[in-house]
Amino acid sequence: MSDQSLAHRAQNVTRTETVHLPPATPPVNHGKTVAGWTTTYGVLVGGVVMSVAVVFALVWLFWVGLGVALVALVLGKVLQGMGYGQGGVHTQSRDGRPGAH
Template identity: 50%
Template sequence: MTDNTTAEPIYLPDAVPPTNHGHTVAAWTAMVGVMTGALVSAVGCLPGVPFAIFWAGLVIVLLACVAGLVLRNMGYGQAKPGVEPRRSASSH
């Protein structure tokens, strides 16, 4: 039988670290776009499917990367040290 009256101290940081490992609108937009473009390109490689579908998938990938960069520069991406990230109203 264990004694639950004594517990080890818990050492937690005072605040959440400023990194979020890509859990941002910019990162998710880029990731979903790249995955969609890769899927479209893969379908374009199948026999009987026009090869233009492959190139359309690559265009989707390119547009997703540009969209991720634009969103990051608008403040919806990973914050740089010393810069406060943009917060949505629901995160307060």
């Protein structure tokens, strides 16, 4: 068992770790982008459809829900590539407007 007395702690000073911050700060939109919301809502809708399909034992509807979720993932990646994702051209221009966050 280690000695945690006040005298021991005074003689053995705890060293703190140096923090290294990244060279640049990331955008401050917290993922509130067109690509992010499209992906989120698309996967959510697909998940709800798949859940309903499981409850009613409809295999074809499950596959439709899975397809919706996969299309949403692909659409989100395409929108990110078009500049509607975090750090994208359209997102930065939107964030630069007065009153935007």
